[in-house]
Amino acid sequence: MLELKVKRIDIEVGGFEIILNEEDAKELGLHPQDRVKVARRGLITTAIVNISESMIKRGEIGMFIEISEKMNVKNGDTVKIAPTMRPMSVDYIKKKIYGEKLTKDEIYEIIKDIVDDNLSTIELASYVTAIQIRGMDMDETEWMTKAMVDTGETIDFEYTVFDVHSIGGVPGNKYAPIAVPIAAAAGLKIPKTSSRAISSAAGTADLMEVLTNVRLSVNDIRRIVDEVGATLTWGGAVNLAPADDKIVHVEYPLGIDPHSQVLASVMAKKKAVGANFMVLDIPMGPETKVPDEKTARKYAMDFIELGERLGITLEAAVTYGGQPIGRAIGPALEAREAMQALEGRRVSHSLIEKATDIAGMLLELGNIAERGEGKDMAKDILKSGKAREKFLEIINAQGSRGIEKSEDVPIGKYKADIHSPEEGYISIVSNKALVKIARTAGAPKDKGAGIILNKKKSEKTDKGEVLYTIYADSKAKLDEAVKIAKMLKPLKIEGMLLERIPSYKA
Numbered sequence: 001m002l003e004l005k006v007k008r009i010d011i012e013v014g015g016f017e018i019i020l021n022e023e024d025a026k027e028l029g030l031h032p033q034d035r036v037k038v039a040r041r042g043l044i045t046t047a048i049v050n051i052s053e054s055m056i057k058r059g060e061i062g063m064f065i066e067i068s069e070k071m072n073v074k075n076g077d078t079v080k081i082a083p084t085m086r087p088m089s090v091d092y093i094k095k096k097i098y099g100e101k102l103t104k105d106e107i108y109e110i111i112k113d114i115v116d117d118n119l120s121t122i123e124l125a126s127y128v129t130a131i132q133i134r135g136m137d138m139d140e141t142e143w144m145t146k147a148m149v150d151t152g153e154t155i156d157f158e159y160t161v162f163d164v165h166s167i168g169g170v171p172g173n174k175y176a177p178i179a180v181p182i183a184a185a186a187g188l189k190i191p192k193t194s195s196r197a198i199s200s201a202a203g204t205a206d207l208m209e210v211l212t213n214v215r216l217s218v219n220d221i222r223r224i225v226d227e228v229g230a231t232l233t234w235g236g237a238v239n240l241a242p243a244d245d246k247i248v249h250v251e252y253p254l255g256i257d258p259h260s261q262v263l264a265s266v267m268a269k270k271k272a273v274g275a276n277f278m279v280l281d282i283p284m285g286p287e288t289k290v291p292d293e294k295t296a297r298k299y300a301m302d303f304i305e306l307g308e309r310l311g312i313t314l315e316a317a318v319t320y321g322g323q324p325i326g327r328a329i330g331p332a333l334e335a336r337e338a339m340q341a342l343e344g345r346r347v348s349h350s351l352i353e354k355a356t357d358i359a360g361m362l363l364e365l366g367n368i369a370e371r372g373e374g375k376d377m378a379k380d381i382l383k384s385g386k387a388r389e390k391f392l393e394i395i396n397a398q399g400s401r402g403i404e405k406s407e408d409v410p411i412g413k414y415k416a417d418i419h420s421p422e423e424g425y426i427s428i429v430s431n432k433a434l435v436k437i438a439r440t441a442g443a444p445k446d447k448g449a450g451i452i453l454n455k456k457k458s459e460k461t462d463k464g465e466v467l468y469t470i471y472a473d474s475k476a477k478l479d480e481a482v483k484i485a486k487m488l489k490p491l492k493i494e495g496m497l498l499e500r501i502p503s504y505k506a
Ligand SMILES: O=P(O)(O)OC[C@H]1O[C@H](OP(=O)(O)O)[C@H](O)[C@@H]1O
Pocket: 164, 165, 166, 167, 168, 169, 170, 173, 176, 193, 194, 195, 196, 197, 198, 199, 200, 201, 202, 203, 204, 205, 257
């Protein structure tokens, strides 16, 4: 064991990492990526070792933001460190890499180590990759979901709780800020939590954060649902299924979201708030998580079965994901478009149809509307302005940012129009290319960054007309996004030369 003086390093590294001087590391027999226990005043945490010759002096320990905050240390404090073993869950991850089925206890151990930050980013990334390639059966998925719930807090409401969730994968998917207030305006109780972006350029949590505080405590969620009927918050901020956000953290840069992880991630969040009934959105289309009907059915049946195992009645909606929902992509632009829809302004048909289809299913599940009449009722509630009122109540109860109208939403200061190289009809809109461009422009972290589509599939364009506009919070990222856009050409025009493949001799 060594006692070392803390030197805080103001960098977020996404996990518990420390830096030791080469000599101190040698004394303890430590190498880079080994683990140590770090202890101070009864607090003990596992951390991953990095080694430096000169940045950290002998007798010092460099502590990055995450571990400094967890251990509550300032410069000059002392901590004790000692080498420790790799957790057993690394062996279980390897078992999955080799394609074996995991037991309930092994899965619980992995999830517990994820929650306790005992796994390095490398190990966590291997876990996600192993699940993507090897998959999990329904038993493993159920155990994983329950482990995710049991390693966090849960909320018990005294009334019937409704919920809604999308598996994501289609850009511009801002159905929730419209569907949730419609259902809440009709009297349903919906404590909705969302993830941040996983494969897209804006998750519901990212876009809600433009308008309100999404970091609520369990008690705040309970109080606000009691008072106004619904919340729209970020799951990662509350201790509800806390493993989820840590897994999302490594899925995001990889842009992958394995089937059984989607099931566990969504359903753990629903179980943690005690949902009794829920609607699940499955966007289907090329370049989404669900390319065809067969995959959509598999998702729907697996979700329904997992729902049954957890005591949640679930109805799935397979929705059109062949191109973005609405015309806006990126947190602020999507928040603005959702508000425009709530204000009754003219927005894309696809957005209104999708949001009211889903809200209608919730109204029917809640026995507020007869079967087959939910959608019309949802449209009436939207038209009446009651959903807008409810939405403002929700965002004000969570913490007002002073945004009351769509015009108040701040969007990217820099923008560039992309023009059509020729006349014709739009034949292909590439979800993936649009996400790549929006992410290059800075979304989802730069809230104002993203894309507004001026043209969508089957629409006619003249030569030189604006196809879409890219927004960014910084000029450098805008320039980069324009470069990528010109390379990827996300909108194809019928008759357009798609690619020229020269002969070897050319
Ligand atoms: O599209 P990508 O980024 O893969 O999926 C992540 C999004 O999907 C879910 O949707 P919602 O909360 O029901 O809107 C998550 O909560 C998150 O907002």
